[in-house]
Amino acid sequence: MKRFNSLKNTSEFDEVYKNGKSYANKYLVMYVLKKENPNGKCRIGISVSKKVGNSVVRHRLVRLVRESYRLNECRFNSSLNMVIVLRTSAKDKTFHEIESAFLHLCRKHKILREMEQL
Numbered sequence: 001m002k003r004f005n006s007l008k009n010t011s012e013f014d015e016v017y018k019n020g021k022s023y024a025n026k027y028l029v030m031y032v033l034k035k036e037n038p039n040g041k042c043r044i045g046i047s048v049s050k051k052v053g054n055s056v057v058r059h060r061l062v063r064l065v066r067e068s069y070r071l072n073e074c075r076f077n078s079s080l081n082m083v084i085v086l087r088t089s090a091k092d093k094t095f096h097e098i099e100s101a102f103l104h105l106c107r108k109h110k111i112l113r114e115m116e117q118l
Contacts, residue, residue, distance in 0.1 A: 028090065029085040030102075036079050049085075084102070
């Protein structure tokens with residue numbers, strides 16, 4: 001994920017928490033706020049509590065979510081701010097389980113573009 005695609009400040013996270021809509025599943029909570037971004041791209045912030053595990057475990061989960069986003073980046077509607085909060089139940093899950101949970105929440109939020117049939 002490129003650096004400009006991430007939420008950086010606490011104020012940016014707080015804005016999404018307060019004004020965005022949230023859905024949750026077993027492994028993730030996703031907050032989405034539709035907002036015009038200067039570059040027209042989605043911006044994503046990932047949050048993992050220290051309750052989830054040590055720094056190695058937490059960083060692994062962040063990398064899994066970031067990769068799930070990167071692989072599906074072309075499918076997102078533009079100008080969204082998202083915050084993904086990982087739950088403790090995600091600790092020992094595989095990439096495919098995390099990606100499936102991520103895409104499930106994206107479908108619930110209706111933020112994925114329809115793929116054209118070839």
